[in-house]
Amino acid sequence: MAGGRLVSMKDVARRAGVAVGTVSNVLNRPEIVSPDRRERVEAAITELGYVRNDAARQLKLGRSSTVGAIVLDSGNPFYAQLVGGIEAAAEDSQLMVIAGSSGNRERRERMYLSLFEEQRVRGILLASTGGSTDLVEAIRGRGTPVVLVESDPEAHGSSVSVDDIAGGEIAVQHLVAQGRRRIGAVAARQDLRQVAARLRGARRAADAAGVDLEVIAAEDLTVLAGRTAGEALVERSAAERPDAVFCVNDLLAVGVLQAFAFRHQIAVPEEIALVGYDDIAFARSTVVPLTSVSQPADLMGRTALALLEEEIARPDAAPRHVSFTPTLVERESTTG
Incomplete structure (x- = not known):
């Protein structure tokens, strides 16, 4: 001063x-x-x-060296890995990344979108709740490119996604192949596209195999919510319990596993086999290593930034949609 x-x-x-x-x-x-x-x-x-005063400098130059990234839940290691991929690619391009978490809330998502536009970021990478389509289109119309991550492949504008329907399908197909006939699916926030798609795939596989699929509602997509759902299953009689559980993310699966392991009430996988989704790093080091549907978070982040750079270089080019196919990583929670 x-x-x-x-x-x-x-x-x-x-x-x-x-x-x-x-x-x-x-x-x-x-x-x-x-x-x-x-x-x-x-x-x-x-x-x-x-x-x-970098903001004034950017305004004069007409372009920023900063990219905004908005994820659904910064507490989920999957999104930490996704942002890590964005940051690695941004470093290669001499860009900086500012990341924010919407907490799965539309209001906060819209706040971050408006803030990033006001800061004149180079572009925005958005894992959306699905409730900000109008604002995204308005921001694009004013000249700031937005690339959607984990979006519907048919969405307007460039996007990076994973075939979550296929992911839910391969999870249940795996459980059926292990001889399981009564399958539970633990899920929360079914209004989110990703969750709805994973359940859709799970139902498709269950119907094709002629097995029962019970959707078990959780309060949130967290470990604690998974533990609460798992404790409710522990309270059921053996005849009323599913013999396999598919959780729509690994955090829920870890919580369910904790509930099952408490006082060794339910053996995994002998009594109930368990599959998660995301294959976060912690999945391989749980008490019983967790079988999980893997999606390439780091590669998704890198690809999203590449698409953003393409849009900046060629604003009139047709949008591109890149969709990855998830894979199943088998561990002891289903094959032990």
Whole structure:
């Protein structure tokens, strides 16, 4: 601060005894400035505490070096890995990523979308609750590209997705192949596209095999909610329990497994086989290693950023949709 106000480039130039243009060159193209002048400017910047107004610089240049990423739940390791993929790709492109979590709430998602647009980010990567389509289209119309992640492949604009219907289907097909005939599906937030698609695939596989599928409602997509759902299953008699459980994400599956393991009430997989979804790193190190449907979170993040860069380079090009096929990772929770 200089006299209670923000330090400007003019203040730095005056202290260093150079022109304002020289200060700008030191900040943006230091290789063209002589070592002596560069050292004087850098010393003045340090002494005065000058901080570049990057927002103003971006407005002048007409482009930002920052990308906004919005995920559904930052507490879910899957989304941490997804953002990690975005950040790795952004680093390769000399970009920075600002990430926010909507907490599965439309209101917060819309808040982040508006904030990122106001900050004039280069573009936005969005794992959406599905309730902000109008705002996304308005932001695109005003010139900020938005790439959807975990979206419906038929969605407007470029997108990256996983075939969640196939994911739910292969989970139940695996349980049927293990001889299970009474299958429970633990799910919450069925209004989310991903959850609805996974259940749709599970029902399709159950119908094809002629087995029962009971949807067991959880309060949220968390470990604690999974434990509560699992405890309710423990309270049932052996004849009333399913002999297999498919959870729509790994956090729910970990909670169910905790409930089953408490005082060794239900043996996994002997009494109930268990499958999760996402194949987070923790799935392989649970008390009973968890069979899970794997989706390539890191690759999805990298691909989403690549699509965003394509849109920026060629704004009139047709949107691209990239869909990945999930795979089943078998572990002891179904095959032990």
